[in-house]
Amino acid sequence: MERLKKLFYLFLILILLTAFSLFVGRYPSPGVMNPKLLQTDALALKLVMNLRLPRILTSLLLGSVLAGSGLVFQMIFSNPLVEPGFLGVSQGAAFGAAFSIIFFGSSLILIQGSAAFFALSGLALSYFIARRIRYGGWILRLILSGIAISALFSAGLGLMKFAADPMSQLPEITFWLLGGLWSVTWRDFFVILPVSLISLIITFLMRWKLNILNLDDETAYSLGVAPERDRIIFLFTATAATAAVISVSGIVNWVGLIVPHIARRYFRTDTRFSIPAAMMMGALFTLICDTIARTFFSGEIPLGILTSLIGAVLFLVLLTGKQTGVNR
Template sequence: MIRNRSEKALLSQGGWITLTLFILLIVFAVALLLGRYPKAGLMSPALLQEDPLAQKLLLNLRLPRVLTALLLGMALSGAGMVFQMIFANPLVEPGFLGVSQGAAFGASVSIVFVTTSIWAIQGFAASFAILGLGFSYFIARKVRFGGWVIRLILAGISVSALFTAGIGILKYIADPVSQLPEITFWMLGGLWNITWREYLTILPIVAPSLIIIYLMRWRLNLLCLNDETSFSLGIAPGRERIVFLLLATLATASVISVSGIVGWVGLIVPHIARRLYRSDTRYALTGSMLLGGMFTLICDSIARTVLMGEIPLGILTSAIGATIFMALLMTRTVKVEK
């Protein structure tokens, strides 16, 4: 009897995931119809059939942007979950380990010294993101006090600060007319200049990375255990960690190469996902990706509709994310017990 009950508890998580997917589809549809044409608010689906301008607008402007917002959220929160599991710490996200700042620095280098082509920016962002991660890891190994996680976080903070200083220098020497706005856009984060071209440039990197992470997601559980324990369970912990970290870093660097830095998603969404779908990454990772997609989709819809001009997406996700985080911290004792 107990056995049946436990199996049911494990399987019922799948139902919650399906429900989340369903809600995400609704949010997706609403986001597509939401905007300032023909007037501020929701476009009626009937209009789409008769108005060619509405069709064009939806297919060429809104659809790539909404799809990118979805991909951005899924990548950031999926990567956030990977980082939190691998470092066995719920307070870690790619931004904490020099990945985001590294990517931003790489993009700035590309803008100032090389070219503003989307491919070059993506390549530079990804290389410097991995460099940032590697550098944090290297420094953490050399720190001579504290536990592994605190050393990593300290190393990550200092590496991020170094990159931020670098970005500051680049901003200073950048051409204020052509280059500086590009860098500033990067630091604030936003999706206003997304077209199909940007979406299709990042898709070949982000999609495979996320799919592999998704398929291997149960094994993430094993990597939050002590090294000797996961080793005894037939894992090569070092090797598997590197695979997951590289995939997560690639996906993150790729999406932020077109969006700029969008903070807090990778930290806050995995937290909420663990509360809703429990800790097993079999469900928590899937849930995290779906919720992340939903979160950025909602934030981006607010960003482009609330004011006449755009609110930078990164500012919105940080404001909302930090608020939710405070609320979560203060309700720590409230357990989600189903």
């Protein structure tokens, strides 16, 4: 009952901050906009409805997907240091974006499509290679193949940077890799919504199985769970949603790494509570970071820089805090 109350309060805070962030920005002056202005200023209404609202909704979706997927990966791999882009997804998306910028130009549609394609290709290649490794358990094989594929895409990204025009293409690649939601529109939001929403729903409905999958396979079988099948479902849905959101946002680090730790700290390791908590905390984290990014300075700070900075600080706080263990 106590954890249900915490989830309710967390949801209430998320709703309130979302509504508040709609009126925070640099128009008509830096600070909080008077809501009554929407009735008299047509430009303010268009700004809120066509720029801020899709951007805010995308930031909520981005945080929910990265944090929820991060907790899924950490539970399945029994490793607190893995994150959603672990199986070659993040590096694949980065390579795809750079590939599109160099060979197909700066079209946002092509960049997003190429990033999503190579991100999913990273997962497919990791799975394909893991099936052909002849030693170790399934989890170990996935980890090894994911490391290898990430290294290959990272090397490919280096080659793309080397081949890029240093005056135009290279700065664009670098800026995309920093992450940001400055160009998000309603079209971008609705493109990533179906995959992300389906993934979040599947993860939420199956979240109790993660508690069992964290046990050994024999125990999981005895409790009526098919470990390999369910792990594939979790990995595919989480990775597909991650590929979708980072194709729009670019590389946004630390959300999928640090937020699951915070969720487990306050909601314990029972995934019936920690999964929805991680999703809402991730949405809050990216919403706050993105609001800071577009508000504090006239020149927008890339979202990936803020999430890395704040995430690293939070990580140090968790490491040096009094409570170093995880409650079960």
